[in-house]
Amino acid sequence: MVFVISTVNMKGGVGKTTLTVNLATSLAKNHGKRVLVIDLDSQINGTLSLMSPHEFAKTWNCTMSI
Numbered sequence: 001m002v003f004v005i006s007t008v009n010m011k012g013g014v015g016k017t018t019l020t021v022n023l024a025t026s027l028a029k030n031h032g033k034r035v036l037v038i039d040l041d042s043q044i045n046g047t048l049s050l051m052s053p054h055e056f057a058k059t060w061n062c063t064m065s066i
Ligand SMILES: Nc1ncnc2c1ncn2[C@@H]1O[C@H](COP(=O)(O)OP(=O)(O)OP(=O)(O)O)[C@@H](O)[C@H]1O
Pocket: 011, 012, 013, 014, 015, 016, 017, 018, 019, 041, 043, 045
């Protein structure tokens, strides 16, 4: 059984990314679920919460400054 959970709100800074990252982490670590986080936000805050900027740069074989 696959569940799709979306965190969407028109207002900025209301905790969408925080909720997404913590929910995904809890489902994986505490409940043994396989979780795929799809970060559609160009700010990539969710992505950089789950992997370091260095690791991200290596993955995409590019240079970036943060
Ligand atoms: N439950 C909470 N209690 C207190 N602070 C929170 C809570 N959830 C998120 N925050 C804080 O609120 C701020 C905004 O959170 P977050 O970046 O998750 O929002 P967002 O909706 O993803 O923002 P954006 O629209 O810019 O993507 C962050 O500083 C975060 O640490």
